[in-house]
Amino acid sequence: MKSIVAKALFNSHSYAEYRKLVTDLLSEGKSTGAEQSESLTHYTSLNEVRMNRLEKTITITEDVIAKLQNLDHHYIWLVLSEGWCGDAAQILPILNKMTTASHKTIDLRIALRDENDDLMSHYLTNGGRAIPKVIVICKEAGIVRADWGPRPKGATELIANYKKEFGGIDEKIKTDLQLWYLQDKGISIQNELIDIMENIKYNRL
Structure with a gap:
């Protein structure tokens, strides 16, 4: 497992590098990943707009910032x-904003799912290759301590309930999901991840 994680880290990107990679591919009419299609390129284009907006509007709560800066180990968040x-x-x-607020307690690295099949296979969700997946690595020990994803609990429940009622995912639930994220303002993600980090803190090797 260590070698698989090390390989993914070696081929990973900083947040800025990832953003540039996606933008550069879009300028060529492409998306990341093994599969290429007009729909995937379209979704990538929509995501560029979303990420640009979120970078300007999302704030990390003071409570979460304090807890991030109080962690007594250094970590890497490797995200598929x-x-x-x-x-x-x-x-x-x-x-990205959480790791920046941590004052270098946590480093963010992003690896492409389709370039890291071996790692993805260790972190399937209900047998599927759902992303994003956050893999929490203790930098000092070089070992995986936890994982999170692909969605916060509220969003996961939204999708699960819709599938149960309608049998699958369609454009309506995709829109509903984006509205859920908009209304949540990133609070669920912050709270769930800081809970994981504090649990690691109090259950050290």
Whole structure:
């Protein structure tokens, strides 16, 4: 497992590098990932707009900032993502602001899912390759301590209830999901991740 994580980290990107990669591919009419299609490029374009907006509007709560800066170990958040993923577009800007607010206690690295099949296979959700997936690595020990994703609990319940009632995912629930993220303002993601980090803190090796 360590070698798989190390390989993904070696090929990973900073947040700024990831944003540039996605933007550069879009200028060529492409998206990240093994599959290329007009719909994936369209979703990537929508995500660019979402991420630009979130970078300007999302704020990290003072309570979460204090807890991030109080962590007594250093960590890497290695995130499996792709540019076309709507959930990733909602979540990555928040992760970036959290890691920035941590004052270098946490480093954010982003790896493309389709370039890291071995790692993705360890973090399936109900048998599927759902993203984004946040893998929490203790920097000092070089080991994985936790994982999170692909969605906060409220969003997961929204999707699960819709699938139960209607049998699948369509454009309506995708719109409803984006509205859920808009109304939540990133609070659920912040709280869930800081809970994970504090749990690691109080259950050290």
